[in-house]
Amino acid sequence: MFSPLVVVLASAFALLGVQAQLTGHVGPTTPLSSKSNLCNVLNYGGSIGSSDIGPAILSAFNNCVTKTAGSTLYLPAGNYNMQTWVTLNHGSKWAFRMDGFITRTATTGGHMIVIQNADDFEMYSANSRGGFQGNGYQCRNAGPRFLRIVTSTNWSVHDLIMVDSPEFHLVIQTGSNGEVYNLMIRGADIGGSDGIDVSGTNHWIHDVSVTNRDECVTIKSPAHNILVENIWCNQSGGSAFGSLGVGTDISNIVYNHIYTNGGNQAMMFKSNGGDGSVSNVLLQNFISRSTAYGLYINQYWASMDTLPGSGVKLSNIKFQNWNGNVASDSRPPIALICADGAPCTGITLDNVNMWSIPGKPVYKCESAFGSGISCIRSGSPSSYAVVTVTPTKPAGYTTPTTMPGDLSAGYPATASIPVPYVSSPFSLSYAGTRNAYNGYGSAGRQSRPLSSLASQPIVD
Numbered sequence: 001m002f003s004p005l006v007v008v009l010a011s012a013f014a015l016l017g018v019q020a021q022l023t024g025h026v027g028p029t030t031p032l033s034s035k036s037n038l039c040n041v042l043n044y045g046g047s048i049g050s051s052d053i054g055p056a057i058l059s060a061f062n063n064c065v066t067k068t069a070g071s072t073l074y075l076p077a078g079n080y081n082m083q084t085w086v087t088l089n090h091g092s093k094w095a096f097r098m099d100g101f102i103t104r105t106a107t108t109g110g111h112m113i114v115i116q117n118a119d120d121f122e123m124y125s126a127n128s129r130g131g132f133q134g135n136g137y138q139c140r141n142a143g144p145r146f147l148r149i150v151t152s153t154n155w156s157v158h159d160l161i162m163v164d165s166p167e168f169h170l171v172i173q174t175g176s177n178g179e180v181y182n183l184m185i186r187g188a189d190i191g192g193s194d195g196i197d198v199s200g201t202n203h204w205i206h207d208v209s210v211t212n213r214d215e216c217v218t219i220k221s222p223a224h225n226i227l228v229e230n231i232w233c234n235q236s237g238g239s240a241f242g243s244l245g246v247g248t249d250i251s252n253i254v255y256n257h258i259y260t261n262g263g264n265q266a267m268m269f270k271s272n273g274g275d276g277s278v279s280n281v282l283l284q285n286f287i288s289r290s291t292a293y294g295l296y297i298n299q300y301w302a303s304m305d306t307l308p309g310s311g312v313k314l315s316n317i318k319f320q321n322w323n324g325n326v327a328s329d330s331r332p333p334i335a336l337i338c339a340d341g342a343p344c345t346g347i348t349l350d351n352v353n354m355w356s357i358p359g360k361p362v363y364k365c366e367s368a369f370g371s372g373i374s375c376i377r378s379g380s381p382s383s384y385a386v387v388t389v390t391p392t393k394p395a396g397y398t399t400p401t402t403m404p405g406d407l408s409a410g411y412p413a414t415a416s417i418p419v420p421y422v423s424s425p426f427s428l429s430y431a432g433t434r435n436a437y438n439g440y441g442s443a444g445r446q447s448r449p450l451s452s453l454a455s456q457p458i459v460d
Contacts, residue, residue: 039064054084131161187212189410248276288324311339
């Protein structure tokens with residue numbers, strides 16, 4: 001967004017003993033009105049209905065955007081196919097207005113669009129119709145990812161639709177001062193369909209809906225001072241940290257107002273060996289319904305190979321104001337399975353009310369130190385074997401709320417996924433919550449709290 005935004009979260013972290021916050025503004029530093037030199041792909045070899053719009057996008061960038069500061073690369077409304085992937089490298093004070101809808105037609109790996117080393121950059125759809133259709137069922141886990149933002153500063157991506165990437169949908173690779181909002185991501189009910197993977201410094205991810213069976217919005221190393229809020233994981237793999245490996249370096253992370261309907265987990269820290277640290281994390285205001293796992297730390301995650309190292313050190317992790325359930329009693333709604341070689345410390349559960357639908361769950365802890373659950377230990381950290389306890393239903397537990405638009409199942413991995421159309425720039429509806437950090441994006445539209453998606457017509 002154009003207006004500098006400083007979100008101070010010191011009060012939320014007071015009990016953690018840290019002063020975590022976004023460290024300054026996020027988003028472009030100049031408004032769209034200052035990016036008025038129009039670089040229309042139709043003037044650089046493109047056409048509506050093109051069989052390959054990639055070369056025209058690259059030509060418009062190289063011959064117009066990079067030649068004149070204050071430019072907007074423009075993809076007009078309409079349908080386009082794409083089989084040549086493009087890297088748009090460098091460029092300052094520019095925008096990519098993507099009102100058209102691009103369908104993947106090649107199976108080459110990599111990324112359909114890479115934005116690299118950009119500064120003061122904005123990628124958006126002014127009509128909320130722009131985006132990608134990957135038809136991933138045709139080349140599942142063997143084709144491109146959609147969009148990668150690499151080592152860029154002062155940028156935003158918003159109001160786009162991303163449907164069925166063959167692999168990941170949006171990857172944020174380091175960089176700083178980024179903002180992602182008003183995205184609708186629909187992936188398949190299969191692993192390798194990550195929604196948003198984010199690393200870097202001082203990023204704000206908010207007002208996003210994700211359907212898939214892998215990561216919803218996930219923190220990757222290195223990552224510092226990142227705020228993730230107002231997220232609807234709707235039949236999604238759920239939110240996570242990881243997979244965490246060798247040299248993990250993550251600190252000062254906040255997730256706030258996360259609603260998870262079905263899927264793998266409400267939140268998971270996953271690793272197996274490795275080293276480094278994750279510290280000063282606040283995970284607050286979570287609601288989850290019928291997930292496989294609930295609040296889940298697993299530092300012996302069998303789905304990844306064991307890495308060199310005694311384990312990633314987790315410290316100062318606070319779970320606050322949670323209400324949710326898991327689908328069966330075969331998996332605990334709370335499991336804190338920490339590395340024996342690097343016990344977790346400062347794990348705090350405050351007003352965490354997690355249960356199971358059948359009503360006979362257990363909680364588990366291993367080498368975890370902190371407070372708020374009966375199986376966790378206090379005192380000097382050391383390794384200890386798994387402790388399993390049979391809890392009574394938390395007094396604060398209530399049947400989790402629902403949201404209009406909750407899916408009963410994910411989308412199949414072997415058939416086309418329908419494209420959602422929204423009638424106007426949209427925001428999400430998170431029952432009973434509000435965003436404390438309202439602001440305005442540089443496109444002049446309010447970056448709103450989770451408040452209105454259910455009222456916006458969505459037509460498949």
